[in-house]
Amino acid sequence: MERNGSASTSTSSLFLDRVGEVAVTLDPDGLSWKPIDRESSGSSCLCMNYRLKTENRIEFSNVYAVELIDWGLIEDANRNSGSFFSGNKFEMYRFVVHGFHRGKTHGSPWTLCEYTFGHKDMLICQSWVEHLIASTNNDAVRPKSLLVFVHPLCGKGNGVKTWETVAPIFSHAKVQTEVTVTQRAGHAFDCIASLSHRELSSFDGIVAVGGDGLFNEVLNGLLSSRHDAPFPPSPQELDNKSDKNCQHLNNDISRAVESNGLGVSKCTTNNGPCNADEDVKVSFPNDWFRVGLIPAGSTDAIVISTTGTRDPVTSALHIILGKKVSLDIAQVVRWKTSPSSTEVPSVRYAASFAGYGFYGDVIKESEGYRWMGPKRYDFAGTVAFLKHRSYEAKVTFLKTEEQETTSVMILKMLLSILQM
Numbered sequence: 001m002e003r004n005g006s007a008s009t010s011t012s013s014l015f016l017d018r019v020g021e022v023a024v025t026l027d028p029d030g031l032s033w034k035p036i037d038r039e040s041s042g043s044s045c046l047c048m049n050y051r052l053k054t055e056n057r058i059e060f061s062n063v064y065a066v067e068l069i070d071w072g073l074i075e076d077a078n079r080n081s082g083s084f085f086s087g088n089k090f091e092m093y094r095f096v097v098h099g100f101h102r103g104k105t106h107g108s109p110w111t112l113c114e115y116t117f118g119h120k121d122m123l124i125c126q127s128w129v130e131h132l133i134a135s136t137n138n139d140a141v142r143p144k145s146l147l148v149f150v151h152p153l154c155g156k157g158n159g160v161k162t163w164e165t166v167a168p169i170f171s172h173a174k175v176q177t178e179v180t181v182t183q184r185a186g187h188a189f190d191c192i193a194s195l196s197h198r199e200l201s202s203f204d205g206i207v208a209v210g211g212d213g214l215f216n217e218v219l220n221g222l223l224s225s226r227h228d229a230p231f232p233p234s235p236q237e238l239d240n241k242s243d244k245n246c247q248h249l250n251n252d253i254s255r256a257v258e259s260n261g262l263g264v265s266k267c268t269t270n271n272g273p274c275n276a277d278e279d280v281k282v283s284f285p286n287d288w289f290r291v292g293l294i295p296a297g298s299t300d301a302i303v304i305s306t307t308g309t310r311d312p313v314t315s316a317l318h319i320i321l322g323k324k325v326s327l328d329i330a331q332v333v334r335w336k337t338s339p340s341s342t343e344v345p346s347v348r349y350a351a352s353f354a355g356y357g358f359y360g361d362v363i364k365e366s367e368g369y370r371w372m373g374p375k376r377y378d379f380a381g382t383v384a385f386l387k388h389r390s391y392e393a394k395v396t397f398l399k400t401e402e403q404e405t406t407s408v409m410i411l412k413m414l415l416s417i418l419q420m
């Protein structure tokens, strides 16, 4: 690798698979190469008097892995033409730059690409790999170890196949994955809920390969015992208190959330959580643990509202690059029905929607028709509709301390429309 005039740029002559010999240049933002056509120069191969053809380039922000691979073949674009590439000269040390092309708009899928470079000197290949890894790796944001749950029956039954398609992307990027193929509904929930804080903190995140239902299990498994915020006031409390008292209640809740330290894991280092078992407590939300979703379900509403496309490769790349997107989570609390009951309320979390009444019936009904694939929702919806049940609900809400926000105004308008 030769340094050019500028300290931040280096150039070497390497071989690029299916192209031939190229002059490769590394700059602060990416890697470019220009084919070297020695034949047309009519000079010896020691001379760098080459003709420049079209230039090619990949930005580091579009590289997800760089790997040194075995000694092996590099093909010339023109391998039957009897050019400088012949016989054993095809064999050399090689490294691969794994990248991708981003879609032009949000919601277009990202497509994979890879470039295999070679050189007869292994040290030169090694030096390129080291430089490229140093330029592309952002240890602070990329996950290193992930727990993966695959739902084999999701969508059209392609969960395992979907994982097999994206698994090589994780392995090229040296992201370790511990994979569980679910055996039953609730399997992922049970596994995650039963992990100790220490076990959970040994992973950078959890990935669901499936649909919204599996993601929901992952979310609930994570939050069921680790989101220790106080409960919102019960309907009874709301009924019994005046508006003013409710305001106090609301303030109490906010204070309790703050004093619980919600939002920070209690023991963290710059690189994430520390590992002294008794001191580790993983609580949510926090800014290091990730939850990812590789779409393979029937509706994939969560993926559509995040990456914008139902493409497993695009989601895998977002996860590997450590891309973050905030997701609103609703906490749904079902209160005890008898005033004397000492049972704690049952709590669930929802990421895409929480349904009561008709929606609940549709989902329950649709489970029996899973063999229909996504069409089961239309069928179950029609059946639930024809049953013509009615559902009772009362909606109450607390005002925030600030003046009424637009959303509260809209909610009020909606409520008054419903009451008409």
Ligand SMILES: Nc1ncnc2c1ncn2[C@@H]1O[C@H](COP(=O)(O)OP(=O)(O)OP(=O)(O)O)[C@@H](O)[C@H]1O
Pocket: 151, 152, 153, 154, 155, 156, 182, 183, 184, 185, 186, 187, 209, 210, 211, 212, 213, 214, 215, 217, 296, 297, 298, 299, 300, 301
């Ligand atoms: N091995 C399994 N066998 C049966 N049910 C499972 C299994 N693993 C997970 N489940 C349950 O199946 C439900 C639906 O799964 P998932 O959301 O992955 O697929 P989907 O229903 O096809 O997609 P979507 O939710 O996007 O419509 C989940 O709520 C989950 O609890």
